[in-house]
Amino acid sequence: MRTPICDLLGIDAPIFAFTHCRDVVVEVSKAGGFGVLGLVGFPPERIKEELDWIDARIGDKPYGIDIVIPQKYEGMDADMEPAQLEAMLQSMVPQGHRDFAARLLREHGTPEWPAGEPDMGLLGWTEATARPMLEEALRHPKVRLVANALGTPPQEVIDEIHASGRLVAALCGKVKQGIRHKEAGVDIVIAQGGEGGGHCGEIGSIVLWPQMVDALAPTPVLAAGGVGNGRQVAAALALGCAGVWTGSLWLTVTEADNEPAQKEDLLRATSEDTVRSRAWTGKPCRMIRNDWTEAWEQPENPKPLGMPLQGLVSADAIRRTHRYAGVADTQKVLFNPCGQVIGQIKQIESSKDVVYRLIDEYADAVGRLEALSSEA
Amino acid sequence: MRTPICDLLGIDAPIFAFTHCRDVVVEVSKAGGFGVLGLVGFPPERIKEELDWIDARIGDKPYGIDIVIPQKYEGMDADMEPAQLEAMLQSMVPQGHRDFAARLLREHGTPEWPAGEPDMGLLGWTEATARPMLEEALRHPKVRLVANALGTPPQEVIDEIHASGRLVAALCGKVKQGIRHKEAGVDIVIAQGGEGGGHCGEIGSIVLWPQMVDALAPTPVLAAGGVGNGRQVAAALALGCAGVWTGSLWLTVTEADNEPAQKEDLLRATSEDTVRSRAWTGKPCRMIRNDWTEAWEQPENPKPLGMPLQGLVSADAIRRTHRYAGVADTQKVLFNPCGQVIGQIKQIESSKDVVYRLIDEYADAVGRLEALSSEA
Structure with a gap:
């Protein structure tokens, strides 16, 4: 499933794993995907420790960080x-x-x-609090990508990341937001459907992804919201996306530091048990x-x-x-x-096994499509 | 894109077109897909006229009808x-x-x-009003499929359709509803994501479709909610669906009998202009x-x-x-x-051209996936 984004970042498979757990970042990147550490929630003084920890274990693999500078907020x-x-x-x-x-x-x-x-x-949900996180991240050379979870990053933030030789990604749930990202110089747009976990819009992935791809070409679009198996990766790539951005998948893995009670809750949940709140x-x-x-x-x-x-x-x-x-x-x-995809996640797996499973299931799905075509 | 459902119904491509316009039914079936006439909204005395009209023009191609017997309703x-x-x-x-x-x-x-x-x-939204529609439809031998738009059809309705040698389909937006359909003897389950038009649930297509496929195998599942181009058809088939059930696509075609003002409204709409109401x-x-x-x-x-x-x-x-x-x-x-997919539909096409476009775009999407695989 190599796409051009793999060469851009030096990875084997365009599987991006958003997580708040450093262990998951390391395991995913080592398995050929791309781990992204969400920094919101860490006290600023912890950031250096987290990134140093990753740097010491990830070998020569790249990884990313995710910050939250909303487009609009009080103050x-x-x-x-x-x-x-x-x-x-x-x-x-x-x-x-x-x-x-x-x-x-x-x-x-x-x-x-x-x-x-x-x-x-403030949990990092402002530019003032996200900024020190960014400064620290830019002191870590294996951080190759900075993603902003809400809104287009301020121009000086984009310029600073670019000047450091890194790529900028940003999430969005509407095509017009994606166009704004692209115009501001964002390198990779993450299109998140309304079924996705965390902050999300209302347009379903199956509709949003191809529209975003068409509106932003040739800017690469990552598919977020509803990816939990390799068939969903195949669907995303069939729709023209350059890869997938996943989150729910990593909440229950062996390495995730969530309490067992929280993992049980997640493993038990059906897709109908989530709410946009x-x-x-x-x-x-x-x-x-x-x-x-x-x-x-x-x-x-x-x-x-x-x-x-x-x-x-x-x-x-x-x-x-x-x-x-x-x-x-x-x-x-x-x-x-x-996200709603939590209803598919029924057992604890290692992060590495999840990456390999996605790759295998993807190959099966593409093989099945090829077989259908050859019968036509 | 032949799937086993094509042999079951004697069609070339598993593209199901739900429409209230008899012209669209004829054109889609003649182009190799499967037209389905939604009967709700027709006064009972019009049904015979509509089906006779189709029978006289569709040649030896099959088609379907759609009725609404809700699972629960007042009275x-x-x-x-x-x-x-x-x-x-x-x-x-x-x-x-x-x-x-x-x-x-x-x-x-x-x-x-x-x-x-x-x-x-009552617009046919009860068993009492849907029943005469069904009786009339069963007098038309080219009607090969009866779909129920809301809920599992009553057992005697399923039995009657089966006894006449026809297939039963039913829509749903939750896996547990799909299981109920299957247990009642429904032959084809239509899984409609929350982005879909008309009555719909809240689970996104990308999440719902593969879960339904896995829960109901080997019962064929049609993908509904968000299909407007061939890439979306490829996504549906990659996720394991047997075909696609489309509706919004046919509202603006040349043959659709909607007023020009309504078509303009639809062609102008973005995916953010719909609401679940x-x-x-x-x-x-x-x-x-x-x-x-x-x-x-x-x-x-x-x-x-x-x-x-x-x-x-x-x-x-x-x-x-x-x-x-x-x-x-x-x-x-x-x-x-x-549905939200309306944001993709920007011009009036003939029904036949839409079917052919979906097939071409599907082939392109699968070809692109094959090319990605061969680079791996």
């Missing part, structure tokens, strides 16, 4: 240092929202965060439906704020539910972003 | 004749709903229906977003009723907006069901 026009910006944003969060979030966790028996550990703060980040984000997502939908309860304010409301819940997934009823209020 | 347990059932259901519709619908059309300058023409009534039929149905769909979403306005009650509210609006699409602002309250 984006304020010319402030991160600490100042955060203080301003924190002051904008109604106490009723904080109390409601705290109550949901208390009612589900989720333990408090151990005293003394640093606050997660603003309840965690403030922007529509696909995740497992549970008590938290339902609670923020009820008319009598507070409405989710925008990004990044809702992230300030939920930051404590994100870290606590992630760490204490198996304790009391925490599983029912877990922040558990994933 | 389904009432043991009544159609006229009696309709009277009961009509009495359940609040006058405020009727007035609101009438006002919307008046405000958009839509002319009244000419006096003396028969009422559209209960405002016309009572069940979630994807269509072009316009003043009608928006009006039924406003909190101060009446809420859509269930099926088939909302259909009684909208029946007059369906026929009037269809006939008078270009008059005054009627276009803004048009009943215009279509």
